[in-house]
Amino acid sequence: MSVQSPVVDSSSTYIGFTELVALLQQVFVKHGTSPQVAAILANNCASAERDGAxxxxxxxxxxxxxxxxxxxxNGSAVPVVEDVASGFVRVDACNGFAQPALAAARPLLVEKARSAGIAVLAIRNSHHFAALWPDVEPFAEEGLLAISVVNSMTCVVPHGADRPVFGTNPIAFAAPRADGPPIVFDLATSAIAHGDVQLAARKGERVPPGTGVDSLGQPTQDPKAILEGGALLPFGGHKGSALSMMVELLAAALTGGNFSFEFDWSNHPGAKTPWTGQLLIVIDPSKAAGQNFAERSQELVRQMHAAGLKRLPGDRRHRARAKAEVEGIAIDAQELSRLRVLAQG
Amino acid sequence: MSVQSPVVDSSSTYIGFTELVALLQQVFVKHGTSPQVAAILANNCASAERDGAxxxxxxxxxxxxxxxxxxxxNGSAVPVVEDVASGFVRVDACNGFAQPALAAARPLLVEKARSAGIAVLAIRNSHHFAALWPDVEPFAEEGLLAISVVNSMTCVVPHGADRPVFGTNPIAFAAPRADGPPIVFDLATSAIAHGDVQLAARKGERVPPGTGVDSLGQPTQDPKAILEGGALLPFGGHKGSALSMMVELLAAALTGGNFSFEFDWSNHPGAKTPWTGQLLIVIDPSKAAGQNFAERSQELVRQMHAAGLKRLPGDRRHRARAKAEVEGIAIDAQELSRLRVLAQG
Structure with a gap:
């Protein structure tokens, strides 16, 4: 594994995407996943790093x-795909990660969506520890629309309640457009993503007001107070709270997975991945009336720009991706060293 | 048409639900709808009034x-239902209202959802001037999940833009639960519903901060400044804005309907109804793995209450409904007189 570019400052270096995937794959295999699972998770994780997420x-x-x-x-779980109906696919992830379960069901899901016009994939018994946009973006690259929701672990107080119930429960959406990369967003229904609270704590930064409460239920901007017995708030008051509730119902109740408050990892010190469920809905816009969908979505983008919008959701990621394709992925040198140590076992 | 209960104050009176429906039906027919359309719109509008919406x-x-x-x-439009695929139904509302289009397609939509596990209804060329929850709630009463989105008319500034593009673009959701009425929410992706701005203007009240801008793009709490050349903001910043964009894509681009910025009613003084599209997705939870969905959703409600939540989304409406079933619907006496005049032609 060689550093591709000169060091940019005392702590940053660059690594190529393929190299980073290979390194992460080694890390996963060395720590107990199958090669198949390692390949999927390494690609997912390196993609997020490349895109600046x-x-x-x-x-x-x-x-x-x-x-x-x-x-x-179970890092070697082999997902079991169930063909339930002409628009309904289920997967038992068998206590493995959600991404290999999606990968296993994906061909059947796409086939059903193209045939029925819409199809749903219900993943249960799964662990999702990644960004959600990598799960939906590829569908839009094939001309399909995709929506996904995943619940996580209790850390968000429902609007009007005193104690946390929901997870950060993101909603991701992807749609094709004619003259550019797909329109993609991925938003936590919490006021801030849990990963961003962890990053702020690590950097010693404060989080924005309205983001969370401490262990006594009092508003705080201290990320450590949120992480140590505190909780997050939903974004947008009662509306974000309603959407977070919807995510619990779709990702857990409808899949047969756990709610964010149901799993108990106290006998597994070090466990960080929520053991829940995930739902995907995929729609084939070629079944729609009127003009080609991608032309229509492009027209909406044109109007948004004409109204003064500088940046679409996803634009920052695409710019980071384009930059990384030329320069490689900027990574902290110490972080890279740690990854290399982990890759040794 | 008789007043059912004694007058409660100088300006309020009560009317029974059936009587209100009959009165509104007369109003619609007198002003040019077919009896079929009148029956559907009267029921919809009286239901909202009964529920305190x-x-x-x-x-x-x-x-x-x-x-x-x-x-x-076209108040007499006869919607044209198209059976496109095993999970996809389209309706051309033929420049009529959206609710009769939904009613016409509903049996086919339910049949497909029960057979395929999921089905989508794409309504185009339609006018939606009502609340969205009455469109989804009946599916949950039959044991199905339903999501609906409808775009409206340009009045919401995308986050990061200067001028309005989106409509108030609500999202509604309904799901069955074991021990109570369905879980239902209906939320505008604008910071406030357009109808509530109109109500505030009529009552001379101010709207909450962060709700809208005046004609110069400056923040304002004056509902009249918002209505006269100003605009609304999305709820929850960039997240609500992303969801509003999704609603445009699903309700217009995917249905073949107009975007909120596309129709021109300048040659129709008095026109108030947005001429756009509407999407519904219906899912049959009996196809899901694990325990009965309604039992699971009840468990989530139980946990939300245990965490201190006093009121579920929809609870206020159900309480108003129960009260109205006993006492009748409270209505302003002058308003009732005006309706009776309108019912005469």
Missing amino acids: HSHGVFRIPGYVSTLGSAWV | HSHGVFRIPGYVSTLGSAWV
């Missing part, structure tokens, strides 16, 4: 490693 | 009447 990039590796070490998740 | 109750009648008078909408 740092809270879901290599920052997550220690959490993956400690979780695998705790025997909380 | 005043911004979408009889308050809307003058808007319906002026719109019908302007020949902007």
